[in-house]
Amino acid sequence: MEIVLASASPRRRALLEMLGVRGFKIIPAETGEEAPDAGPADAVCHIALMKARKVSEECPAGALVIAADTLVYLDGEALGKPKSADEAGAMLRRLSGRDHTVYTGVALVKDGREMTFAESTGVFFRPMSDEEIAAYVKTGEPMDKAGAYGAQGRGAVFIERIDGDFFNVMGLPLCRLVTMLRRFGVDLINTEE
Numbered sequence: 016m017e018i019v020l021a022s023a024s025p026r027r028r029a030l031l032e033m034l035g036v037r038g039f040k041i042i043p044a045e046t047g048e049e050a051p052d053a054g055p056a057d058a059v060c061h062i063a064l065m066k067a068r069k070v071s072e073e074c075p076a077g078a079l080v081i082a083a084d085t086l087v088y089l090d091g092e093a094l095g096k097p098k099s100a101d102e103a104g105a106m107l108r109r110l111s112g113r114d115h116t117v118y119t120g121v122a123l124v125k126d127g128r129e130m131t132f133a134e135s136t137g138v139f140f141r142p143m144s145d146e147e148i149a150a151y152v153k154t155g156e157p158m159d160k161a162g163a164y165g166a167q168g169r170g171a172v173f174i175e176r177i178d179g180d181f182f183n184v185m186g187l188p189l190c191r192l193v194t195m196l197r198r199f200g201v202d203l204i205n206t207e208e
């Protein structure tokens with residue numbers, strides 16, 4: 016079966032490769048990513064579905080399209096990707112010394128059949144000094160990431176504890192994704208190889 020990852024995220028690509036998915040195509044979805052006025056789980060599912068639908072329209076029949084969207088949620092507010100170094104610093108100051116929740120919505124679309132789910136993971140940050148935040152922002156790592164950090168990169172040093180699927184924080188909740196893929200006839204556990 017042809018599998019298409021509707022994402023420009025190098026992390027999502029690496030995670031699918033890690034699962035042993037071979038020869039999948041990458042077609043990033045060009046959507047506005049306007050979050051609807053909804054709770055975080057509904058919002059990430061909606062955006063993921065918009066991405067998957069858009070790419071599915073361009074794909075041949077039989078292709079299974081996977082899309083995702085990740086948001087960091089704090090005090091009832093969604094933190095997306097920072098637009099500037101200053102905004103990244105401000106986000107990190109808010110995250111310092113407390114816990115927040117990362118939501119990733121995943122959408123699977125094949126021949127008009129659609130499935131979505133959202134996974135949440137609690138992330139506990141240790142207190143960060145202003146110097147640490149400035150130095151981290153300077154690395155550039157925060158810039159293309161929701162909440163201005165990468166749990167899989169240098170950002171790891173600020174994370175005291177994680178409650179849930181770590182890969183969900185990176186942008187793709189692998190445990191539930193594999194279960195959902197089975198419903199579309201893709202079995203990544205019982206492979207012949």
Ligand SMILES: Cc1cn([C@H]2C[C@H](O)[C@@H](COP(=O)(O)OP(=O)(O)OP(=O)(O)O)O2)c(=O)[nH]c1=O
Nearest residue numbers: 022023024084085160161164165166184185186
């Ligand atoms: C919190 C966190 C987010 N991220 C990333 C995952 C996502 O790539 C990004 C959130 O932006 P998204 O809009 O979810 O995804 P994207 O724009 O990078 O890619 P596409 O829409 O084409 O699929 O933040 C990390 O890599 N590590 C982290 O610890």
